[in-house]
Amino acid sequence: MRGPLFYAKILLFGEYGIIKDSKGLAIPYNTYRGALKTSDNLEGVSQKSNASLHQFYSYISNLNSDLVSFNLNEFKTDLENGMYFDSSIPQGYGVGSSGALVASIYDKYANDKITVLENLTREKLLKLKAVFSLMESFFHGNSSGLDPLNSYLSLPILINSKENIEPAGIPSQKEGKGAVFLLDSEQAGETEPMVNIFMNKMKNEGFRKMLSEEFAIHTDACIEDFLQGNVKSLFSNVKSLSKVVLKNFKPMIPDAFHKVWAKGISTNDYYLKLCGSGGGGYILGFTQDYEKAQKSLENYKLELVYRF
Structure with missing residues (x-):
């Protein structure tokens, strides 16, 4: 098994301010990425990842939310078969390592998931953000949900306020000095x-x-x-x-x-x-x-x- 790739993210502007409802701009950073994989022989980093995913599974199993439900049987079976998150995203570096993991789990196991191919209305974006906030809180205690959202959509996201987020078009890169x-x-x-x-x-x-x-x-x-x-x-x-x-x-x-x-x-x-x-x-x-x-x-x- 090899899941789709989910990229790191960079919050260009808005750190801390978005907690208090000011603007933010996040962009995907595809130098670093992660994907779900399975191995018959877990050791070292992959073994540690599998153990962490077992804890995440327990957390998700106990979520009592109308927002989202998961195929927990499939998730558990895959874990027992040696699933882990293979990632090059450095942890504790501010580029969304847990966000990419959350996005990958939602993508694989969420029931009735909102897909990237849909017409992403503001309501759908806000629902995704709320789901991701709930999921990523396992890692940070309190999460805005923006990192997984950015990783899941792989699009620049403009945060106007907590209730107003939209995909953003950013200027294409130039071969300048800056x-x-x-x-x-x-x-x-x-x-x-x-x-x-x-x-x-x-x-x-x-x-x-x-x-x-x-x-x-x-x-x-x-x-x-x-x-x-x-x-x-x-x-x-x-x-x-x-x-x-x-x-x-x-x-x-x-x-x-x-x-x-x-x-x-x-x-x-x-x-x-x-x-x-x-x-x-x-x-x-x-x-x-x-x-x-x-x-x-x-x-x-x-x-x-x-x-x-």
Whole structure:
């Protein structure tokens, strides 16, 4: 058995803001992917994955929801026959490793599933997001459902608000100097502790004010610029966003990268922002000159995502 491929995702804009109903933009990232496979001889990583899927099976078996039901007998039989999730998506890196797994399980075992080939109305998208939120909460304690949605549809998704999401057309890549890239912090992060820090910060009125008056405004402007292809304005807004994140989200930025982050802002060689919840994993970078950014960050591993 080999299931269809499900890709990683990158939340270009909107980390944390989408929890509080501001805009977000997520794109598939097909450098990393995963698929369900079966082996007669489980060992190492595949054995660990199978054990994790057994726990996920128990969680799904106990879901008491009108939203979705699953073919649990088939799921259980496949697990007993050595099913595991074969994935190249790094875990704890903010690129949706659990999202791809959730999408693959829904695709294979959900009854009356909404398929990618249907006319995806807003109601269907919201239902899928709600189902995925329920499923992925097993991994994170609290999930928006966006990572699995992105992986399942393999389309860019624009989040206008919790109740308003739509597939987005993004400008095709150009062979220009500018780029979006990933910077490897070389340490895994965990979503749940980071979200808990954020929720504690939200009790502070000043932080809430910053989120709505600075963070959300810059995020929304970045999304608008990116979708419209306004590159010059985009970099101005990304710089503003990078400053706000460095000032207000320090616990989510690994300590070793505080100076690297500030250096980008002061030199204009690149601008950094969180990729997912932060705390480790990848950091997202934007630059008007990728070669210059590579020289400036020569001690770090970079991966190209998108060219301007």
